Amino acid sequence: MSFPSDAIAALATPVGTSAIAVVRASGAQVPALVTAIFGETPPPRLARHADYKDIAGRLVDDVLFTFFAAPNSFTGEDTVEISCHGNPFIAQRILEDLFARGCRPAEPGEFSKRAFLHGRLDLTQAEAVMDLIHARSERALTAANQQLRGSLGRQMDSLISQLINVLAMVEAYIDFPEEDLPAEDRAAVLRSLAQLKTDTNRLLATSHYGAMLRDGIKTVILGEPNAGKSSLLNRLVGRERALVSPEPGTTRDYLEERVLVGAHALRLIDTAGLNPSPTSLEQRGIEKTLEQAAEADLFLWVIDGTRPLPVLPPATAQRLTPENTLAVFNKADLGGGQVSVPTLPFPTLRVSALTGLGFDQLPPAIAQLADAFQNQVGSEIIAINARHAHALEQARACLDSAATKLADGVDTALVASDLRGTMDAYGQISGKIDHERVLDQLFATFCIGK
Ligand SMILES: Nc1nc2c(c(=O)[nH]1)N(C=O)[C@@H](CNc1ccc(C(=O)N[C@@H](CCC(=O)O)C(=O)O)cc1)CN2
Numbered sequence: 001m002s003f004p005s006d007a008i009a010a011l012a013t014p015v016g017t018s019a020i021a022v023v024r025a026s027g028a029q030v031p032a033l034v035t036a037i038f039g040e041t042p043p044p045r046l047a048r049h050a051d052y053k054d055i056a057g058r059l060v061d062d063v064l065f066t067f068f069a070a071p072n073s074f075t076g077e078d079t080v081e082i083s084c085h086g087n088p089f090i091a092q093r094i095l096e097d098l099f100a101r102g103c104r105p106a107e108p109g110e111f112s113k114r115a116f117l118h119g120r121l122d123l124t125q126a127e128a129v130m131d132l133i134h135a136r137s138e139r140a141l142t143a144a145n146q147q148l149r150g151s152l153g154r155q156m157d158s159l160i161s162q163l164i165n166v167l168a169m170v171e172a173y174i175d176f177p178e179e180d181l182p183a184e185d186r187a188a189v190l191r192s193l194a195q196l197k198t199d200t201n202r203l204l205a206t207s208h209y210g211a212m213l214r215d216g217i218k219t220v221i222l223g224e225p226n227a228g229k230s231s232l233l234n235r236l237v238g239r240e241r242a243l244v245s246p247e248p249g250t251t252r253d254y255l256e257e258r259v260l261v262g263a264h265a266l267r268l269i270d271t272a273g274l275n276p277s278p279t280s281l282e283q284r285g286i287e288k289t290l291e292q293a294a295e296a297d298l299f300l301w302v303i304d305g306t307r308p309l310p311v312l313p314p315a316t317a318q319r320l321t322p323e324n325t326l327a328v329f330n331k332a333d334l335g336g337g338q339v340s341v342p343t344l345p346f347p348t349l350r351v352s353a354l355t356g357l358g359f360d361q362l363p364p365a366i367a368q369l370a371d372a373f374q375n376q377v378g379s380e381i382i383a384i385n386a387r388h389a390h391a392l393e394q395a396r397a398c399l400d401s402a403a404t405k406l407a408d409g410v411d412t413a414l415v416a417s418d419l420r421g422t423m424d425a426y427g428q429i430s431g432k433i434d435h436e437r438v439l440d441q442l443f444a445t446f447c448i449g450k
Pocket residue numbers: 068071072073074081120
């Protein structure tokens with residue numbers, strides 16, 4: 001790993017008019033830079049009020065600036081933050097002045113990359129910073145905060161530590177090709193490998209929840225034409241987003257809107273009604289509804305409570321479970337509220353999308369289903385991303401290969417090679433296999449003199 005030293009600078013806040021904008025620079029030249037601009041480098045972490053004059057001596061703004069001394073900064077390098085008035089023209093003038101004084105523009109993610117290179121964050125924590133910036137629900141925020149504080153990193157440490165123990169047992173026999181791994185050791189190694197696979201699978205199983213946290217829970221509103229699906233979407237969204245009319249077949253193509261329900265962000269999708277005898281145009285809309293249903297995490301099945309219970313297409317019906325479906329009997333304002341609700345194997349609600357009757361219970365009922373999607377490992381939410389999933393799948397393949405070779409009595413050196421492949425895959429997740437730690441733990445299990 002090479003340690004960067006050139007100073008980088010970038011705007012830390014969005015471009016636009018605001019109360020304050022922050023420009024920051026990081027790198028070994030920062031103390032000299034601060035002295036050049038402000039006449040002195042103040043003690044670290046003490047905000048100073050000063051005039052910002054550019055390299056030509058022209059006054060730019062009245063600012064507050066803070067110096068952070070390496071290694072006690074976000075990047076681990078000497079850093080300066082300059083808070084100017086929130087005018088994009090001023091922020092740009094300051095930034096350009098920093099470039100004129102020898103900084104270069106930071107690449108995307110470069111501050112975090114430097115924090116990683118200086119060992120301030122592992123990769124899972126750097127990714128958590130991005131998740132924090134993009135979190136749009138209470139649950140996404142909690143998960144990102146836990147990952148920033150090392151939740152996934154600790155899970156990986158535990159897997160790596162178990163793997164090192166297995167590796168130590170296997171490596172001990174490589175130097176003695178004439179002695180095969182004794183049967184009881186082989187059984188112990190196989191048991192450990194099975195345990196590692198179970199734990200790897202447990203982490204992998206959180207990948208889908210991770211996608212829900214980052215993209216929103218895909219919630220498909222489906223039902224017969226005219227059941228009131230678009231009316232329901234409008235009430236949940238809080239405005240007339242979708243066209244509503246007494247004409248069946250009003251919604252031709254699906255439409256998507258993001259909503260917050262309790263602690264969860266949903267991608268709420270209104271669809272074309274499922275008409276058992278459609279026109280050819282309706283047929284194309286229905287095909288799209290079925291495609292959406294095939295990928296849904298949650299279903300809101302809207303049923304016109306004044307009509308007989310409709311039959312869903314078999315492929316869709318198969319996907320509905322008590323865990324992912326809420327049956328919403330709509331039009332409860334009609335029939336004097338006397339309409340009886342048929343028994344279905346799903347949680348059920350009676351509402352009126354026209355009058356709003358029963359809508360106070362809809363968000364809690366949706367949130368209750370969404371709550372159950374959460375993957376808890378111990379007391380922490382774990383929700384891996386696609387990069388983590390890819391590495392864990394690689395690790396699992398290597399574990400499988402090692403177990404097969406061991407069971408078939410293949411040369412122990414080849415088993416060890418698969419185990420090192422597993423180690424590399426695990427190591428990609430945090431981005432720092434601490435080779436020293438691997439060696440320490442490994443050799444600690446060897447006997448003295450060997
Ligand atoms: N003004 C400002 N606000 C910010 C950041 C920042 O860089 N600047 N952050 C940037 O993302 C986040 C906060 N994260 C930070 C993480 C570490 C350190 C830091 O200086 N760490 C030192 C000191 C430790 C301590 O005193 O707590 C260290 O780890 O040694 C600063 C900010 C959000 N808010």
